[in-house]
Amino acid sequence: MSRNTKAQIQLPLRAPQTRIDRLVGDHARALSERLLAHRAQLFPPDSRKELRRFASGEVADLLGVTDAYLRKLSLEGRGPQPETGPGGRRLYSSGNIMDLRRLLEQGAKAPGTYLPGRREGDPLQVICVVNFKGGSGKTTTAAHLAQKCALDGYRVLAIDLDPQASLSALHGVQPEFDLNDGGTLWDAIRHDDPLPLGDVIRRTYFTNLDLIPGNLELMEFEHETPRLLAAKDAAQAASPFFTRIADALATVESDYDLVVIDCPPQLGFLTMAALSAATAVLVTVHPQMLDVMSMCQFLLMTSELLGVVAGAGGNMDYDWLRYLVTRYEPGDGPQNQMVSFMRALFGDHVLNHTVLKSTAISDAGLTKQTLYEVEKGAFTRSTYERARESLDAVNGEIEALIQKAWGR
Structure with a gap:
């Protein structure tokens, strides 16, 4: 092999090293920004996450009563009044559900039927x-x-x-x-x-x-x-x-x-x-x-x-x-x-x-x-x-x- 040929031969260059702390940090910041944008898309910056309203049938199942009984309470003006949704659906908030529990507990035969939490002791x-x-x-x-x-x-x-x-x-x-x-x-x-x-x-x-x-x-x-x-x-x-x-x-x-x-x-x-x-x-x-x-x-x-x-x-x-x-x-x-x-x-x-x-x-x-x-x-x-x-x-x-x- 001639001297010129040897001069033309080059050793492969080693790939530049990446500092893992910097790479992970870059990825974390990029992901964090994307998650923030995702949250802003789902929930505008000035708003807070809210819970949906529950249909009367679902509320009746949660309370262990009939939908007809909930309608009767509403017509009699007893307890919270539901919102009226599309198609005339009656809708209750989670706060309404708790108000209904308090109302029903007052007439319950057994304590804790509608408010099952702790009692004294x-x-x-x-x-x-x-x-x-x-x-x-x-x-x-x-x-x-x-x-x-x-x-x-x-x-x-x-x-x-x-x-x-x-x-x-x-x-x-x-x-x-x-x-x-x-x-x-x-x-x-x-x-x-x-x-x-x-x-x-x-x-x-x-x-x-x-x-x-x-x-x-x-x-x-x-x-x-x-x-x-x-x-x-x-x-x-x-x-x-x-x-x-x-x-x-x-x-x-x-x-x-x-x-x-x-x-x-x-x-x-x-x-x-x-x-x-x-x-x-x-x-x-x-x-x-x-x-x-x-x-x-x-x-x-x-x-x-x-x-x-x-x-x-x-x-x-x-x-x-x-x-x-x-x-x-x-x-x-x-x-x-x-x-x-x-x-x-x-x-x-x-x-x-x-x-x-x-x-x-x-x-x-x-x-x-x-x-x-x-x-x-x-x-x-x-x-x-x-x-x-x-x-x-x-x-x-x-x-x-x-x-x-x-x-x-």
Whole structure:
């Protein structure tokens, strides 16, 4: 090979390196801007997310009365007067539904027929919805449970303990824009100058449903707690990390019947503190082998870590623990086998009803809504009703467990 030929040979150039922190940051900012534009398109900047009106037939089902009886009340001028929609349909707001419950409770033969919440001496119910396997339907379950209980007359506080804040987004809160100055549970459970829990509670567009939103700031609890444990800080000794959520809830206990906590998808200090505050635990699981194997590891870790917490004085006494099968496809043979396996293994600890996999639930999520928020006419009637019946049955079973915990 000649000298000139050698001179012409060039080594391949190495591709320029990309700093991953900058690339991820660029992607995050681009996505955040697009999400903000999407929200502005769905809900104009000067407006707030509002709940639809409920048709009289749907309200009658919620109250356990007939549509004709609601019409009679309206004609007699008793209770809230419904709006008149297209075709003469009578429409009620969630506030109207609560007013009807108060009216009907006055003439009820048994107390609690229409207002099923706490009575004197009943403890606050705190339900933790947990799993650390993505796709188990944890947030979807928590949102539908909180909203259905609110519609059924319970005073509900929903807490988004997941830094990813999906439960917050479902209720019209976009963390990177709406929580620039704080406003999460972190503000009330931090060791340094915590705020009263009431200062971070937000009213929602659902009557009877309040929200404590979440964002990445919650990770500060995961960072601060081990530092305090390692340093044996005096404040930590006086107030262990696993009592922080329970102590905060105690300050607003009289305002609610039920607290629903959407836990983060990992077994960290936040989850352990939530489990220490809980009176009940709901574990969501998708009936696939990998998901069940993941749940097995979750249960093993939970048992070991909470055993340590219990030894340090943490409260581990629960009214109930249940496994909820989610995203279930009855026609799927392997899924049926897995459900049968779980029922044989855990018995009554598996809820009788399941949450079916449905395009109605997933499509509602595209517009940051639940199945209780979307208009029925947006879907094929059979698709909507099948999904709604599934969710109502699951939530009804959980409400029965709440009532049983109160001795009813």
